[in-house]
Amino acid sequence: MENLNLILPEIFLSLSIFVTLLIGVFFKNSYNLVTNITYIIIISLLLIIFNTFNESGNLFSNSFITNSFTNFFKILILLGTLFVMLITQNFIKEMKINYFEYPLLLLFSILGMFFMISANDLMSFYLGLELQSLALYILAAFDRDNLKSNESGIKYFVLSALSSGLLLYGCSLLYGFTGSTNFEEINLKMEFENTGAIFAMVFVLVGLAFKVSAVPFHMWTPDVYQGSPSSVTSFFAVVPKIAGIAILIRFVQIPFEQLVDQWKNILVFMSLASMLLGAVAAIGQTNIKRLIAYSSIGHIGYVLAGISTGTINGYNSSVAYTSIYVIMNLGVFGCIFLMKKDGKYCEDIKDLAGMSKQNPLLAISFLIIMFSLAGIPPLAGFFAKFYVFISVIESGMYTLAIVGLLSTVISAFYYLRIIKIIYFDEIKNSFDSIKNLKITSTIFFSCTILVLFFLYPSVLNNIVNTLSIN
Amino acid sequence: MNFPILSSITLLPTIGALFILFSKSEENENKNAINLSLFTSVVNFFLAIFLWYSFDKSYSGFQFIEEQDWISGFIKFKFGVDGISILFIVLTAFIIPVCIISCVNSVKTRLKEFLIAILILETFMIGVFCSLDLVVFYIFFEAGLIPMFLIIGIWGGPKRVYAAFKFFLFTLLGSVLMLVAIISIYWITGTTDITQIFEIKIPVKYQYVLWLAFFSSFAVKMPMWPVHTWLPDAHVEAPTAGSVILAAILLKMAGYGFLRFSIGMFPIASEYFIPLVFTLSIIAIIYTSLVALMQEDMKKLIAYSSVAHMGFVTLGIFTFTPQGIEGSIFQMISHGLISAALFLCVGVLYDRVHSRLITSYGGIANVLPKYSLVFAVFMLGALGLPGTSGFVGEILILLGAFQKSFLVAILASIGIILGAAYMLWLYKRVIFGKLEKKELQELKDLNLSEGIVLFSLVVLVLFFGFYPNLILDTVHTSVDELIRNYEQAIVFNTSTVK
Numbered sequence: 001m002e003n004l005n006l007i008l009p010e011i012f013l014s015l016s017i018f019v020t021l022l023i024g025v026f027f028k029n030s031y032n033l034v035t036n037i038t039y040i041i042i043i044s045l046l047l048i049i050f051n052t053f054n055e056s057g058n059l060f061s062n063s064f065i066t067n068s069f070t071n072f073f074k075i076l077i078l079l080g081t082l083f084v085m086l087i088t089q090n091f092i093k094e095m096k097i098n099y100f101e102y103p104l105l106l107l108f109s110i111l112g113m114f115f116m117i118s119a120n121d122l123m124s125f126y127l128g129l130e131l132q133s134l135a136l137y138i139l140a141a142f143d144r145d146n147l148k149s150n151e152s153g154i155k156y157f158v159l160s161a162l163s164s165g166l167l168l169y170g171c172s173l174l175y176g177f178t179g180s181t182n183f184e185e186i187n188l189k190m191e192f193e194n195t196g197a198i199f200a201m202v203f204v205l206v207g208l209a210f211k212v213s214a215v216p217f218h219m220w221t222p223d224v225y226q227g228s229p230s231s232v233t234s235f236f237a238v239v240p241k242i243a244g245i246a247i248l249i250r251f252v253q254i255p256f257e258q259l260v261d262q263w264k265n266i267l268v269f270m271s272l273a274s275m276l277l278g279a280v281a282a283i284g285q286t287n288i289k290r291l292i293a294y295s296s297i298g299h300i301g302y303v304l305a306g307i308s309t310g311t312i313n314g315y316n317s318s319v320a321y322t323s324i325y326v327i328m329n330l331g332v333f334g335c336i337f338l339m340k341k342d343g344k345y346c347e348d349i350k351d352l353a354g355m356s357k358q359n360p361l362l363a364i365s366f367l368i369i370m371f372s373l374a375g376i377p378p379l380a381g382f383f384a385k386f387y388v389f390i391s392v393i394e395s396g397m398y399t400l401a402i403v404g405l406l407s408t409v410i411s412a413f414y415y416l417r418i419i420k421i422i423y424f425d426e427i428k429n430s431f432d433s434i435k436n437l438k439i440t441s442t443i444f445f446s447c448t449i450l451v452l453f454f455l456y457p458s459v460l461n462n463i464v465n466t467l468s469i470n
Numbered sequence: 471m472n473f474p475i476l477s478s479i480t481l482l483p484t485i486g487a488l489f490i491l492f493s494k495s496e497e498n499e500n501k502n503a504i505n506l507s508l509f510t511s512v513v514n515f516f517l518a519i520f521l522w523y524s525f526d527k528s529y530s531g532f533q534f535i536e537e538q539d540w541i542s543g544f545i546k547f548k549f550g551v552d553g554i555s556i557l558f559i560v561l562t563a564f565i566i567p568v569c570i571i572s573c574v575n576s577v578k579t580r581l582k583e584f585l586i587a588i589l590i591l592e593t594f595m596i597g598v599f600c601s602l603d604l605v606v607f608y609i610f611f612e613a614g615l616i617p618m619f620l621i622i623g624i625w626g627g628p629k630r631v632y633a634a635f636k637f638f639l640f641t642l643l644g645s646v647l648m649l650v651a652i653i654s655i656y657w658i659t660g661t662t663d664i665t666q667i668f669e670i671k672i673p674v675k676y677q678y679v680l681w682l683a684f685f686s687s688f689a690v691k692m693p694m695w696p697v698h699t700w701l702p703d704a705h706v707e708a709p710t711a712g713s714v715i716l717a718a719i720l721l722k723m724a725g726y727g728f729l730r731f732s733i734g735m736f737p738i739a740s741e742y743f744i745p746l747v748f749t750l751s752i753i754a755i756i757y758t759s760l761v762a763l764m765q766e767d768m769k770k771l772i773a774y775s776s777v778a779h780m781g782f783v784t785l786g787i788f789t790f791t792p793q794g795i796e797g798s799i800f801q802m803i804s805h806g807l808i809s810a811a812l813f814l815c816v817g818v819l820y821d822r823v824h825s826r827l828i829t830s831y832g833g834i835a836n837v838l839p840k841y842s843l844v845f846a847v848f849m850l851g852a853l854g855l856p857g858t859s860g861f862v863g864e865i866l867i868l869l870g871a872f873q874k875s876f877l878v879a880i881l882a883s884i885g886i887i888l889g890a891a892y893m894l895w896l897y898k899r900v901i902f903g904k905l906e907k908k909e910l911q912e913l914k915d916l917n918l919s920e921g922i923v924l925f926s927l928v929v930l931v932l933f934f935g936f937y938p939n940l941i942l943d944t945v946h947t948s949v950d951e952l953i954r955n956y957e958q959a960i961v962f963n964t965s966t967v968k
Contacts, residue, residue, distance in 0.1 A: 356624075360583075371616055376613070376616060376642075377612045377613050378609050378613050382609070382612075386605075386649075386653075389649070389650070390653050390656070393650065393657060394657055398650070398654075401650050402647070402650055405646035405647070405650060406643070406646060408642075409639060409642050409643045409646060412638070413635070416619070416634075416635060416638060416639075419623075420623060420631055420634075423620065423623060423624055424623045424624060424631055424634075454609070457540065457541050458540070458542040462542065
């Protein structure tokens with residue numbers, strides 16, 4: 001009998017999704033009820049995973065794996081979702097997209113991500129990926145009466161389906177050249193020169209790069225971020241990225257372990273291109289969601305830089321970077337959901353002008369988060385970059401380090417521009433005052449971590465270093 | 471050593487800033503904030519004086535060392551001072567209260583936030599001079615950009631946005647290369663603790679590249695020609711207190727960085743690059759002095775004169791003679807006082823007339839006699855008149871330079887003549903002549919707070935002019951140690967090459 005405890009979170013999540021779905025269908029106007037149940041589900045999942053954090057093992061003829069690495073990412077995903085839900089409630093109700101399907105779709109996508117992260121087999125990986133993506137397509141187009149939302153949903157669907165196709169093609173090639181779909185067995189077959197498998201690896205990496213929106217597969221990101229309802233954008237910017245990075249690290253570490261020399265070049269290129277494009281393209285943006293899209297592309301570049309070293313230190317620094325990135329992005333979106341003018345949420349950066357006079361606390365939070373995103377010490381964003389570049393330089397990749405750091409200077413420009421608009425420009429028309437404890441506490445939580453991180457910067461590393469992938 | 475005095479000096483301003491942030495008084499919020507910040511910074515100044523007093527001048531190593539595990543097994547949070555850094559700590563702790571008193575008159579909006587920014591900046595600046603670990607140093611070095619950016623951007627003049635961006639991006643660009651170098655040093659030597667790096671000694675083949683990376687950062691911050699262009703903009707647009715901090719302390723970080731890091735860690739490369747530094751310094755001295763002659767904006771003139779004076783500092787450091795280096799340190803302290811005072815003087819006029827153009831003044835001596843006298847002292851100090859602190863630094867640097875290269879010393883002396891020219895001309899145009907402009911006739915002379923600030927600076931400038939030993943005694947053993955290590959490394963290197 002297999003130890004089903006290992007898959008308990010997934011089982012619990014699937015069952016509760018079905019029960020909640022039924023509740024949603026049978027009660028009228030059940031959005032609030034379903035949302036509250038979702039909170040409970042997420043919190044219980046967190047408890048379950050915390051309880052079994054260090055248990056590891058595999059299931060179902062080695063196609064499903066659980067260990068501290070997957071558990072860490074699952075916790076990150078759950079926390080990300082929880083905070084995203086907290087900060088978006090007001091927005092969802094005001095935009096009248098408060099249908100009970102909304103939280104359920106979030107749960108579905110989380111379930112997909114869980115399976116994807118824990119996959120140890122190409123088949124289960126692909127199934128998890130598709131479950132996640134399908135839920136996200138619908139979410140992108142969730143504001144049905146809004147043309148832009150529909151457009152972004154379609155765009156995301158078409159492009160993502162294409163990338164899934166490439167990914168699937170890569171998977172089938174891998175199976176063809178190695179004779180197995182299991183990650184570890186694929187790795188064993190790679191010991192001998194296997195050109196076909198390298199060919200397959202490229203396709204798989206392309207598919208994954210699309211999911212984490214690394215250059216040159218980033219085209220969808222700005223449009224989808226801008227078009228989707230802001231609540232969905234905040235989810236996109238945080239949660240699927242975590243899952244994508246997790247599975248990317250697992251891929252390069254298990255099935256492609258022997259192909260380090262080959263995938264290293266690909267990742268270095270993607271990393272360089274993402275950092276530079278993220279920095280340069282964001283300068284001209286006026287829509288804050290588009291700007292965040294480009295900034296997230298840039299940040300993915302730094303994460304990829306850590307992975308591209310191919311060392312344990314490198315992977316760990318990427319994991320640490322991802323965690324800090326999540327905290328910063330939650331803070332940014334928290335601020336965005338607090339800014340309203342004449343009953344409309346601000347999307348144009350110029351609308352932020354003069355915020356420092358009317359709402360000094362929000363302005364200072366924005367300031368902290370922006371400087372942290374720019375990677376200025378002593379904020380947490382600096383340490384994230386610092387760890388990545390330590391491992392990059394350890395591997396002797398000086399070009400990557402120098403270009404990466406120069407691109408932080410370029411990207412500092414647009415973060416500074418936001419601060420300039422908030423602090424230096426004169427106020428145009430006043431902001432609506434929003435009092436929302438959930439959002440303010442999220443922002444407070446994010447800023448406190450970012451500011452106080454320097455007191456004990458090794459806390460995150462100590463956790464990350466204990467994670468075991470195998 | 472039980473009481474962690476260095477961390478206290480570093481952290482106290484931030485604690486004061488937090489108090490100001492959370493203190494609420496309905497009526498006289500500004501007054502309350504000023505009192506609190508003044509109290510904090512004065513207490514901090516006395517702490518710094520106490521530190522200087524209890525400092526052992528005969529010991530050349532680091533004192534008051536504090537160590538704390540920080541990033542476990544990787545970086546230690548290490549503080550300590552020697553004869554060089556302690557002076558900068560005292561200077562910083564002195565300049566901040568001066569700024570706070572001066573901003574009472576000049577800062578009209580958001581005074582509370584301004585004081586918080588200044589106090590937090592003080593923490594970062596003192597941290598720079600205390601840290602004995604490269605990463606800790608880098609963090610403080612960079613963190614200072616945030617409050618300075620805000621000070622220029624929020625309280626600055628009409629072109630403040632441009633100036634703030636230029637300041638921030640220039641300095642950041644210079645520093646990122648230093649970060650790469652710091653991380654490389656970690657992988658080469660296995661530590662970022664500079665006392666250990668001094669002993670391990672970085673292999674010669676790496677020194678050149680690493681030196682250049684550090685140089686890129688310090689040259690921007692110093693600022694050396696040709697990357698000095700951010701400084702005039704930043705100075706002109708910054709509020710008076712911002713200019714004072716910028717000129718008096720932020721620029722000194724780079725000189726301190728050269729002394730502590732470039733020479734200490736890369737002696738061979740430092741020797742190799744002497745011609746480069748000399749060339750840039752001489753260009754800075756002569757070219758920016760000429761540029762200063764043609765300025766119409768008083769603040770810009772003083773900013774360019776700062777670049778020239780900093781050229782003397784780099785020149786003196788890279789002579790590697792006791793006179794040159796001690797002269798440089800003295801020049802930095804003296805310039806910290808004099809340029810701060812000059813910016814305050816310009817601030818006094820600006821608060822009254824709201825113009826920084828030289829042409830809008832003339833004949834001020836008739837209405838502002840006290841002010842004219844004070845201004846005269848600082849002006850003479852800036853041009854290096856014997857009896858002021860400016861003279862001691864320049865003469866020592868020239869003494870050092872003559873030992874190395876006659877030509878360089880001659881060229882630097884030309885710079886002194888030019889310095890006298892632009893300073894005297896500035897003084898003549900602003901203070902002397904007939905009082906023709908109507909709006910100047912109603913001006914009031916120095917008020918109490920301005921009087922206290924400027925008078926105390928006058929006393930210091932003259933005091934150090936007559937009794938430079940107070941400073942030179944403190945730095946002496948540390949400088950000797952620095953030069954001895956440098957010479958040992960050079961001798962060792964040439965003997966191994968042969």
